[in-house]
Amino acid sequence: MLELRIDHRQGDFHLDVDIRAPEQGVTALFGHSGSGKTSLLRMLAGLDRPDDGHIRLGERTYVDTRQRLFVPPHRRRLGVVFQEARLFPHYRVRGNLTYARRLTGGEAFDRVVSLLGIEPLLARMPDALSGGEARRVAIGRALLAEPDMLLLDEPLTGLDGARKRELLDYILRLTREIELPILFISHDTQELMAIAERLVLLDSGRVVADGELDELLGRAELAPWLGGFEASTPISARVEAHDERYHATRLALDDGQLMTLPRIDHAPGERVRLRIRRRDVALAREMPSQSSFRNRLRATVEQLDDGEPGMVEVSLRLAGQRLLSRITLEASEALALSPGDDVIALIRSASLAGSAG
Amino acid sequence: MLTELEQQALWISLQVAGSALAIIVVPGILVAWLLARHEFPGKALLDGIVHLPLVLPPVVVGYLLLVVMGRRGVIGSWLLETFGISLPFTWQGAALAGGVMAFPLLVRAVRLSLEAVDPKLEAAARTLGATRLRVFITITLPLALPGVITGGVLAFARALSEFGATITFASNIPGETRTLPLALYSTIQTPGMEGAAARLCAISVAVAMASLVVSEWLARRTRRRMAGRDTGL
Structure with a gap:
């Protein structure tokens, strides 16, 4: 179970959420830009501290403000794939993949590399990669850190139609072939439709709805947010x-x-x-x-x-x-x-x- | 080609400037990192102190060094009693004076290049299990290296040309603290040495030019090597 209870103010923005998501399958965090998705991701990853609240993943507590507990990002074991791939420009693809120093070779490494189709890229420098390739490497890099959960922050944004579809296919393959809970952040209804099982709907820092995707789709009062889903x-x-x-x-x-x-x-x-x-x-x-x-x-x-x-x-x-x-x-x-x-x-x-x- | 005195002055200059750079390179990078990436109380004060040698007359810096590091200075007397080390009137003292004067130049250049490194890359490295130190060594510093080299050469050149603080703190002792600028000053003061002064001037120009060329070559080489590098650690 992933538990996020956060009360945080940043200027005019007030993030006040209480989210529980299972430690399996794909949970989507859906909302328009400015709804608080990225703030939430940063706090989950340990890059920002919430004013008040707690964050737990399974048995492990990452943050508990009441107990003054804060686990720094490098000890959280969350594989984060950022919107921009954020590959290290001075390492080759192989160096990027092995940066976490956990799975640096052997079967697991080969499996991730072949799952994402990045073998031919291993010796390249990041600036010689296309947008879709760079994101696949970024996903591989996060997976090879042996995370307890994979966080994908709008991984398809900025790719053109064909590249988007290609990367989405890789991500779908991933969700079928690896046993890892995934938190997928997006504002694109089609992407969510394709991969999410559960949905957390966020608006202006608050959770509007939280549940099985199929169940939420049937709720008329959510139409203003999920309008894009309605047609199917x-x-x-x-x-x-x-x-x-x-x-x-x-x-x-x-x-x-x-x-x-x-x-x-x-x-x-x-x-x-x-x-x-x-x-x-x-x-x-x-x-x-x-x-x-x-x-x-x-x-x-x-x-x-x-x-x-x-x-x-x-x-x-x-x-x-x-x-x-x-x-x-x-x-x-x-x-x-x-x-x-x-x-x-x-x-x-x-x-x-x-x-x- | 060079007279014995010229060779001596050149050698002392290189020795003093090289040692000056060696003393300040690690603290300089550390201070630049603090200023570039951290918020802490007293940051503005630290920034001010770092920049003081740039705006103070060098003689004042030399005088302050005497007060603090002299035989009866706060730290100087402790050094003398504990280790038997006395800095004034030695080439090591000249190196210290040069280092202090060069420090702000090093910090400024390194700070600028550290600030140019994308913090998003550092955040990504943190989520991949790297401690702050490892992020600094494997991501921040390598990406800022061309700027660090530029800063280092700038600092070396500054220490090489140091005059005011050196003559105040370390004096002008032939064979010990008489660097090229001090030797040039001495020859100018001596009637009938105009030829020797011109030669020392030419040597100074040559050394300065050489350090600029080396800096350019190093920076280019680093950029090339970084563009073809595998896992560092």
């Missing part, structure tokens, strides 16, 4: 098999229903997060016998809400998860939908969270 819902599934002939990938939901996606690059057995836009989900009363919709899933209507004039927002229960559909009022009345009804969700398209768009 995340669905978790497992890769079942690849179909080379149709260049497709079959995925299984938790209740065994199958979905088909254009070929994705994940091994069978891996869990992936899909993103399904509301307007890509159509509804039918009965299983259509002939249809171009390849994804026809049995779901239950949970709730109907009025949307924009003439539209209805339908919340569905699909394999224990939530799926949103937006249909016209006319269609809704024609189908005579009411909560508890079994329906078929026809999914026009789904994308892998974190990859395309």
Whole structure:
């Protein structure tokens, strides 16, 4: 458990938070610039001291102002990846990676290096790296310090579309392959959608909401902050098999229903997060016998809400998860939908969270 | 080529200036680091004291050295009683005088180059488990090295040309404290030595030029080496 209870004033800005995050998975710290994300990161890393409060990670207390306890940054074992890569310009990439002097060679070193695809860069100087490469080295450097937690401060900011996607793919691989809790700081809703499991929503130095990403997405009062998420819902599934002939990938939901996606690059057995836009989900009363919709899933209507004039927002229960559909009022009345009804969700398209768009 | 007296003066000058630099280089870097990277009570006072030799007449500095480090001075008498060391009228005393006069130049140059090092890099090093000392040795100092070298050469040249504080504290003893500037002063005072004065002047110019060339070469070499370096520690 990561515990952050901080009461801190800096000029006009007042940071007053009480956050608890599990020591596993990816927790996102989300907020607009000036919401206090970076202040919080600096205090967690030990670069600033809070006026009042405590910071704990698992058994270890980093800060407790009441007991006048302050663990300096070099004894905290937090891998920090800053917004700018902050590589040391006078060391080669290898020297940067081994700066922490913990994992300097051997299997663990090779694993991190290959996970991030930075073998060809080892002998280069940092000024000969592209923005994306430099950030991958910075992530590797933090990992090789054998941290108890990885802190990523807007690692994708300032990269162009293609580089951003590439780095995001590396980070996603990381979250799948290493057992390390990650605190991901961002103000970009798409990034969060792609990798976060839990979300702490920060505004003007206060926590507005804190919980599972999927749960927060369903809360209407958070729309002003999470508006960017609204258009789609995340669905978790497992890769079942690849179909080379149709260049497709079959995925299984938790209740065994199958979905088909254009070929994705994940091994069978891996869990992936899909993103399904509301307007890509159509509804039918009965299983259509002939249809171009390849994804026809049995779901239950949970709730109907009025949307924009003439539209209805339908919340569905699909394999224990939530799926949103937006249909016209006319269609809704024609189908005579009411909560508890079994329906078929026809999914026009789904994308892998974190990859395309 | 050089007369015996000229050789002697040149040698004493180099010895005095080299020792002066050796005395002040570590404290100079330390003080520059304190001034560049720390806030503490009395910082302005320390800054002022460091700069005093730059603004005081050198004779005043020489006089203060006599008061503090002379045989009956506060520290001087203790040195004499404990170690039997007496600084006035010795070449070591001349080195001390040169060092004190050169100190502000060294501190200023080093401080500027330390301040130019991005504190964000230092913060990153701290999160990677490095103590403040290790950050200073592996990040701050190497990145500031060209400035440190420039400051060192500046200080060396200043100690080489020191006159007022040296003649006050260490006097003008041939073969002991008579450096190039003091030798030049003596020849000017002596009628019929105009030729010798001109030669000493030429030697002084040559030494000063040489130190500038060496400084430029060192700074370039450091920058090149730093651009191709692996893990230092």
